[in-house]
Every structure is written in C-alpha cells, then in structure tokens.
Ligand SMILES: Cc1cc2nc3c(=O)[nH]c(=O)nc-3n(C[C@H](O)[C@H](O)[C@H](O)COP(=O)(O)OP(=O)(O)OC[C@H]3O[C@@H](n4cnc5c(N)ncnc54)[C@H](O)[C@@H]3O)c2cc1C
Ligand code: SF4
C-alpha cells in the first residue's frame with residue numbers, strides 16, 4: 170500500500186521534492202495545452218509560467234510561477250512561509266488571511282501573479298518570537314487559541330480590523346453609518362466573522378483585541 | 387484548476403478586445419468567486435484577462451446628482467464612501483451584510499453582480515445541474531431546496547442570485563455600463579441585467595461574450611429612510627434566506643426589492659403602490675406567482691414579516 174516516507178525525511182523535504190517535480194512537469198503540460206506557445210519565455214501572455222515580484226515581510230521576492238498558484242501556495246510552498254494556514258481553500262474560514270497593501274485578504278482566493286509590486290505581510294512579518302507584535306502578545310496573554318491552527322489568520326485579521334475601525338470603515342454592527350465606529354465587542358465580533366475558530370476561542374480573541382485597542386469590552 | 391494562460395489588460399477597450407479574440411477566456415477582478423469555482427472546475431477558462439490594473443476604481447459624483455461607481459471599486463470602499471453612506475444607505479448596508487471583511491476588501495462591483503448561485507447542487511459536480519451542465523437535469527427539484535428560489539423559477543432551475551449588493555441596486559434603479567469587443571458601449575437598466583432561468587439557466591445576464599462592465603451608475607438620491615434587512619441562518623458571514631432593500635418616504639410611499647427568493651433581485655414596481663396599506667398587500671403582489679417547495683415555502687411569510695418589520699421601524 171502507501172509507502173511511509175523515510176524516517177529521516179522531513180515533511181519539509183517531501184514538500185521540496187514535490188515542488189521540484191511539479192516544476193519539471195510544467196513544460197510538458199504547457200506544450201500539451203498550448204502548442205503554439207510551447208517553450209516561450211516566462212511572462213508572455215501565451216505561457217503558463219509567469220514571473221512575479223512582490224515584497225513579503227520587507228524582503229523583495231521574484232518567483233516564476235504557474236499562473237494557477239494562489240498567493241497562499243506561493244507563500245507556503247514556494248517561500249516556505251508556513252505560518253499562513255490553508256483551512257478550506259475556498260474563502261470560508263479565514264485561516265489564510267494575510268495583509269496586502271494594508272488590507273486583509275483571503276490569500277487562498279487570489280492568484281500570486283495578480284500581486285505584482287504588492288507589499289505582503291504574513292504572521293512571520295508582524296513580529297518575531299523575541300519581539301512580538303502587540304496583538305501576538307495579547308493573544309498569548311488572553312489564551313486566544315487552543316490548537317492554534319486558525320491563529321495566524323486571526324492575528325492578521327485582528328490587526329487589520331483595528332486599522333479599519335481607526336480609518337472609520339463602518340460594519341454591519343455599526344448603529345449609525347454616519348458616526349465613527351467604536352472598537353467595542355459587538356463591532357469586533359462582527360468584523361472577525363470571516364475567521365472561523367474550530368476550537369471556539371472567540372471570546373478570548375475579542376478580549377485580546379480589546380486590550381490592543383486600549384478599551385474595555 | 388485546469389491550466390490557463392494569463393495576461394493583464396491595459397485599458398477597458400483593450401480588455402474587451404482581448405476577450406473578443408480569445409473564446410473561452412474570462413476576466414478576473416477580485417477573483418473571490420471565479421477562483422473558488424475554478425478550483426472545483428465548475429469554471430474552466432483557458433485564458434484569464436486580469437483587469438485589476440484598469441482605471442475603473444473610482445466613485446464619481448455626476449452632474450445630474452447621481453453617482454458613477456467604477457466596476458473595480460472594492461465592496462469595502464463602496465460601503466465606506468461617505469456619499470453612499472449618506473445618500474444611498476441601503477447600498478452600504480447591503481454590502482456590509484455580505485461575505486466577510488477579507489472578501490469585501492477584494493470583491494468588486496462588477497464581480498459581485500456576476501457572482502454565481504450558491505445552489506448546493508451547482509457546487510456538487512457529481513450531481514446533474516442544468517446551470518453547470520446544460521441539459522443534464524436539475525437535482526434541486528425534488529432535492530434539498532431550503533435555500534432556493536420561490537418566484538420566477540422554471541422547470542429547469544430554481545436557483546437564486548446570492549448577491550446582497552444587487553438587491554439594493556435594484557431598489558435604487560441602478561444602470562450597468564459596459565463596453566463590447568467592437569468598442570461599442572451600452573447602458574443596461576439593472577431590472578433587465580439579470581435573467582430568469584427559463585430553459586437556459588446557464589445564461590444568467592444579458593452580457594454578450596467578452597462584454598466588460600465598466601461602471602454602475604445610480605440616479606440622483608431619492609432620500610427617505612433606507613433599509614437593508616437580511617435574514618440568515620447565523621448573524622454574520624452567511625447568505626440570505628430572504629432580504630429586503632427598502633426606502634420609505636415620509637408620506638409612507640416607497641420602494642421594495644427582495645433578495646434570496648429568485649434568480650435575480652426581485653422587484654415589482656406595481657406592488658409598491660400598496661405601501662401605504664402595509665406589508666401584506668405588497669408581499670402578496672410580489673409573491674403572486676410563487677411556486678415554492680415544501681422546504682422553502684417558509685420564505686413567503688418570511689418576506690411579508692421582514693417587510694412588516696422594516697415598515698414598523700420606518701414609523702419610529
Ligand atoms: C465564503 C463566501 C461568502 C460570501 N458571502 C456573500 C454574501 O453573504 N453576500 C454576497 O452578496 N456575496 C457573498 N459572497 C460572494 C462575493 O460577494 C463575491 O465572490 C464577490 O462579490 C465577487 O467579486 P469579485 O470581484 O471577486 O469577482 P470575480 O471572482 O473576479 O469575478 C466573478 C465573475 O465576474 C466576472 N467579472 C468580473 N469583473 C467583470 C467586469 N468588469 N466585466 C465583466 N465581467 C466581470 C468574472 O469573469 C467572473 O465570471 C461570498 C463569497 C464567499 C467566498
Ligand atoms: S436549481 Fe439550478 S443551479 Fe440548482 S441544481 Fe437545479 S439547475 Fe442547477
């Protein structure tokens with residue numbers, strides 16, 4: 170039946186091998202799908218492989234990617250930034266949330282090639298174990314997770330939510346569309362509804378956010 | 387996803403021209419509906435034309451007092467625009483009731499109008515579905531129909547259009563502006579933009595292949611108290627079972643469009659002459675030709691009660 174990988178072979182290495190075999194398989198796939206475009210340089214409209222450059226957590230990246238690669242897979246499989254998680258891969262859970270040009274998005278429903286020139290911040294770019302982002306510290310303080318799988322997405326989303334409230338963006342929970350929204354518990358819960366937590370850490374997440382927002386809930 | 391080629395368009399006319407030359411291609415805007423469906427191979431374009439760089443992301447005030455919303459304006463930005471919040475409040479409210487913060491940051495005006503149904507059988511590629519595969523049959527008829535349509539349905543399809551935004555735009559008499567591959571442009575009233583399923587549920591709008599939406603325009607603001615009330619299975623991040631977009635004027639007259647019940651935002655202008663007499667006669671006229679199933683017949687009283695709640699709120 171299915172062979173277990175060598176005990177010495179880490180998951181990382183299995184992934185790297187997987188990615189390499191994908192890369193070698195591509196030219197064949199390309200010539201099958203688009204005979205006219207076979208073998209042409211990357212970035213030509215007829216090709217399946219495209220060059221894309223963006224800034225991730227402060228460092229410039231240039232990747233050659235199959236156009237199908239989502240931003241999530243580019244981060245995880247091509248840049249080894251595995252902090253960002255794949256939950257549903259369909260925009261339904263928020264585990265893949267990253268901040269692009271100051272806005273939170275679902276990286277699973279976006280193609281990497283669509284982000285030429287973008288500034289992308291993932292959980293790895295918010296803080297480091299030695300120098301945590303205030304939201305990361307507050308999540309630890311308030312026990313705002315159990316298994317932790319949704320947590321990178323929750324934290325990226327939470328950071329962006331406080332920016333949205335500061336910028337005056339209204340929400341479904343805002344009583345008035347004309348007043349400035351408040352950083353209260355009702356607003357935070359509504360704005361975080363795109364981040365599902367299977368462990369149900371919601372109330373502690375809202376408390377962590379309230380602490381960072383500098384208000385009581 | 388099936389392999390596809392990819393290019394960026396340099397202008398609206400260029401995008402339409404490129405699409406006209408590449409049968410089987412699709413525009414990609416926010417990607418939040420298209421990529422979801424491409425992953426399931428329900429959509430399988432052989433070529434994607436990325437329109438994100440185009441200059442269609444502005445909201446302009448028009449000389450006639452209306453608003454022109456670029457096709458690429460993100461749902462978040464449209465909902466947060468002060469002119470929309472003040473003069474077209476039901477549109478802000480409808481947008482904010484849809485999807486999640488992350489999705490609204492990507493979702494665009496045109497993409498939202500063109501999002502496809504959430505019928506569970508449309509998503510289940512193991513089941514027949516006339517919309518996904520014309521002529522294969524409809525699994526929903528005789529199946530699980532709780533979320534599906536009750537008016538304007540056909541024997542081929544009973545799906546609903548899932549957009550919240552479009553319901554408010556229907557009540558606001560919006561117009562959809564487009565450009566075609568031959569560079570001609572046209573303006574389609576939103577009432578005529580989405581189609582009923584009939585025998586061809588796979589054809590959802592009047593857009594021609596390769597036709598690009600450039601903007602949606604709203605006429606001069608009509609004032610009144612504006613509402614968007616959405617009833618759903620959980621308080622946030624769920625599609626509507628029923629939704630009501632309404633404007634109520636100080637004299638009690640007004641407009642009503644209903645979401646969650648049909649293949650398009652549902653509005654019958656003649657029903658609005660009954661607004662002064664309350665929710666019941668309006669709902670009766672809106673739902674006169676309803677063909678509900680046992681599982682979704684609850685939507686009929688729910689429309690009336692949701693409208694009654696809105697009218698009661700308008701009186702306070
Ligand atoms: C989990 C989840 C929950 C959601 N909940 C809701 C909800 O509660 N309410 C709601 O209303 N919506 C909801 N949505 C749907 C969301 O609003 C749509 O996915 C979004 O609006 C689509 O916009 P987009 O720009 O991403 O479109 P895309 O995915 O880029 O495109 C959609 C379609 O429009 C076409 N298109 C795009 N722009 C143009 C143009 N300018 N001219 C011609 N064709 C064009 C594309 O070719 C494609 O066929 C939800 C989505 C998800 C994933
Ligand atoms: S209702 Fe329409 S979308 Fe749903 S299964 Fe039937 S044909 Fe397909």
Ligand code: FES
Pocket residue numbers: 254255256257258259260261262263264265266275276277278
């Ligand atoms: S993995 Fe992107 S939303 Fe679930």
Ligand code: FES
Pocket residue numbers: 313314315316317318319320365366367368369370
């Ligand atoms: S902490 Fe386990 S899913 Fe949220």
